Amino acid sequence: MPRPLWSGSLSFGLLNIPVALMPGERNVDLHFRMLDSRNNAPIRYERINAETGEEVPWKDIVRAFEYKKGSYVVLEEGDIEAARPEGKEVVEIEAFVEAGALSPEYYERPYVLVPGKKAEKGYVLLREILERTGRIGIARVIIRTREYLCAVLPRKPALQLVLLRYPQELVDIGDYPIPDEAPSRYRISPREMEMAEKLIESMSTGWSPGDYRDEFRERLGKTIEKRLKSKGVVKPAALQPEEPAEGAATNVVDFMALLQKSLAENRRTPPAKKGAGTAATKKGSATTKKPAARKKPAKRGGGKATRKRS
Structure with a gap:
């Protein structure tokens, strides 16, 4: 608890x-670490002074409000408190x-x-x-x-x-260009309104949250599980460009035909109930081998802070 x-x-x-x-x-969510691809060592985030390139200890960090580009007003802890x-x-x-x-x-x-x-x-x-x-x-x-x-x-x-x-x-x-006039202004006929209403009625169902799952997370969990078993790195297949939809060059849409087709097929949006998620989605399903200790790299000049203390 x-x-x-x-x-x-x-x-x-x-x-x-x-x-x-x-x-x-x-x-x-599945959380990932960023690694150096050359030796799979974790990448650290450091507080770097943008002018000197040196790491800044927490005790020397203060909060400031940037009221215009490059200009700041520093706040003391008492101000925030x-x-x-x-x-x-x-x-x-x-x-x-x-x-x-x-x-x-x-x-x-x-x-x-x-x-x-x-x-x-x-x-x-x-x-x-x-x-x-x-x-x-x-x-x-x-x-x-x-x-x-x-x-x-x-x-x-x-x-x-x-x-x-x-x-x-x-x-x-x-702030956005939203159509806000009567349906007739956009040439929507009463018959189209009626067909759309029937389509919504045919697709209506009771709300059952258990019917919906994070399918992306489950699929990614399965991929992680396979990688763990194979102990290798699988390169993703190159994505094929999608073919342009027929008639995509025109802005004219036959709403009546689409509504009639949807009613005929009687499509329903809620997915069918699925079984329990795979073990790969459980906490601790993916682990990363701890790398050997490395010496602290030499200080670099001209670096930029990658993270501010919240």
């Missing part, structure tokens, strides 16, 4: 509910809104609120009242050193906390 990010309280009005903030997502809000271990709901009031682009990352000991009554009360009223709580939460806007919503049997994006983090759709 993962460790809580923090243990504190969830509050609204005078009600205070002890909770622990737990991760709500799992990272299943002063900007951090107080009350790290509390989620205080400021308002309740209709669940449908937030469009999907505002939601960013899920967490799970787990009730503390003897806090079940208040936890269940809030969960049930949110479910009955169709509302979600809007609050602020501090995770590590940053304050986030968040939503508290019921996801039986739990209360879920989802980080939200601020409006200034979203791109205005009006």
Whole structure:
């Protein structure tokens, strides 16, 4: 079981509910190391002074804001600490809104609120009242050193906390050339609308998350497993250029023909359920032989820092 990010309280009005903030997502990405192809030794990332080419120790690194190209204002630790809000271990709901009031682009990352000991009554009360009223709580939460806007919503049997994006983090759709006039303006006939509706109805099904898998990760896991067994490097086959689609030079599309063909074939988008993933996708399926110790290379001039301390 993962460790809580923090243990504190969830509050609204005078009600205070002890909770622990737990991760709500799992990272299943395959992580790779960069190696030198000449001897398969890992490549290190160093903090290099762009002018002297020398490595900079952590104690000599400061944070700065680049307000224009090549010009910086240096911030002291006290400046950053002063900007951090107080009350790290509390989620205080400021308002309740209709669940449908937030469009999907505002939601960013899920967490799970787990009730503390003897806090079940208040936890269940809030969960049930949110479910009955169709509302979600809007609050602020501090995770590590940053304050986030968040939503508290019921996801039986739990209360879920989802980080939200601020409006200034979203791109205005009006910045893009999006067609926003009536369908007739784009010569879409009522018959095409009807056929499209029938097609969607024929492809509609219940939402079953288990039907969808990260097929890319599974295929890559199988490749890694084969490489481990063969103890060799297999060069990927050269990609063949795709043939241009017939009629690609024209901008005229026969929507009626496409809709009729789709209805006739009755294609469905959800994939069929598959068996459990291969053992290659499990943690620890791929390993890299540890290289022999190497002497530290001589300092180079004119280098550039490859990573800043966060």
